[in-house]
């Protein structure tokens with residue numbers, strides 16, 4: 300099939316490359332010329348394992364990128380993979396996706412055949428039908444009756460995006476009631492993936508599909524906050540939260556995943572999506588107490604990490620190493636990284652911060668141009684009076700003699716990645 304994907308960020312680039320890999324002909328559309336140029340060279344503008352290999356296989360053949368929306372008219376289905384950032388009150392800002400929807404509608408005004416527009420972005424229940432569809436339809440004018448709408452939430456994780464997309468736990472396809480053509484068309488897009496993986500397909504309504512995405516992320520974020528709360532209690536007792544979580548996770552009803560306690564959840568989605576569903580619930584007149592508490596626990600964890608450091612060393616005027624800047628390993632994404640409140644708190648207390656991350660330093664430099672960025676964990680630790688471990692990059696597990704070079708070897712681990720060892724003062728956040 301011929302598909303177009305509007306927005307070539309983490310989700311758009313991944314799904315465009317994966318759809319091409321599944322045999323579809325894909326046109327990626329982005330407003331940013333440099334993103335388009337980079338894609339057409341076969342290079343992703345983002346760091347995501349396996350993506351460049353897929354691009355190398357398919358760019359110039361089944362995958363091309365352009366800034367020209369008119370390319371949509373030559374495709375059957377358009378996926379909208381645009382950002383849906385937070386407004387101040389936590390609700391989603393739909394201005395970017397609506398601008399794209401309008402541009403899609405303008406292009407479709409020149410198409411005679413039927414077309415399916417699918418929301419891939421995370422949007423609160425009702426957004427596709429009450430905002431996106433009207434924006435497309437108004438711009439498409441007379442042709443608007445030939446346009447169907449769908450919602451296909453994305454569950455991929457950054458760092459494992461390609462594997463997650465090509466081996467999903469589930470595929471959720473939301474369409475409008477009675478729109479058989481829409482159902483069949485969306486089914487056809489995913490048929491090669493279903494054939495390849497046997498993944499279960501959930502066929503549902505558009506609002507249900509929108510809500511499933513929020514329920515999924517709210518559940519996972521709350522699960523982490525719950526294990527963090529329990530971990531904080533474990534720390535008070537001197538009990539190892541990881542031993543507790545390992546045992547608790549053996550209960551099939553709980554499951555072993557997402558029970559790693561520590562400095563909390565960051566990234567572009569959990570914070571934004573939990574805030575959005577809280578705001579949306581409030582708009583409906585419901586006050587979601589548990590989700591607000593999950594955010595509260597998460598917001599508190601970085602402060603607890605700094606408190607553990609200050610219980611051993613006063614950061615004022617001291618050189619403090621921050622190991623890990625990305626919100627999780629295998630990505631250069633620093634959006635809502637726990638490193639941000641940590642660095643800020645250290646600077647507020649007068650510390651001289653030296654940060655290290657294998658791939659995310661350049662992104663953090665935009666937020667904090669004036670702190671020192673080391674080329675290696677060893678260089679960051681050299682002569683440091685304390686170290687905070689923020690991201691569980693596997694290379695940190697190999698650190699050993701590097702700690703001997705610290706001026707005062709206080710290591711506070713927010714991710715359980717460093718081994719407790721002789722010669723260092725080691726504090727785990729929840730163990």
Ligand SMILES: NC(=O)C1=CN([C@@H]2O[C@H](COP(=O)(O)OP(=O)(O)OC[C@H]3O[C@@H](n4cnc5c(N)ncnc54)[C@H](O)[C@@H]3O)[C@@H](O)[C@H]2O)C=CC1
Nearest residue numbers: 306307308309310329330331380381382383399420421453
């Ligand atoms: N990042 C992730 O892991 C996941 C994100 N999502 C959701 O997917 C959506 C997209 O997120 P990301 O891919 O992370 O965003 P992103 O910020 O990485 O990429 C967005 C892209 O859209 C482009 N763009 C902006 N305005 C445009 C326009 N009018 N026309 C064409 N292109 C335009 C930008 O230049 C950028 O390349 C969001 O709703 C997010 O919540 C869902 C699952 C996973």
Ligand SMILES: O=C(O)[C@H]1O[C@H](OP(=O)(O)OP(=O)(O)OC[C@H]2O[C@@H](n3ccc(=O)[nH]c3=O)[C@H](O)[C@@H]2O)[C@H](O)[C@@H](O)[C@@H]1O
Nearest residue numbers: 453454455456457523557558559563564565566568626627
């Ligand atoms: O909607 C999204 O964008 C995506 O959000 C998350 O994916 P992602 O944010 O890429 O990363 P995760 O692996 O879920 O980690 C999120 C945060 O939780 C933290 N985390 C994760 C697991 C855990 O046990 N403990 C923990 O603190 C990570 O360090 C990270 O800061 C979801 O896992 C994806 O299913 C979803 O598609």
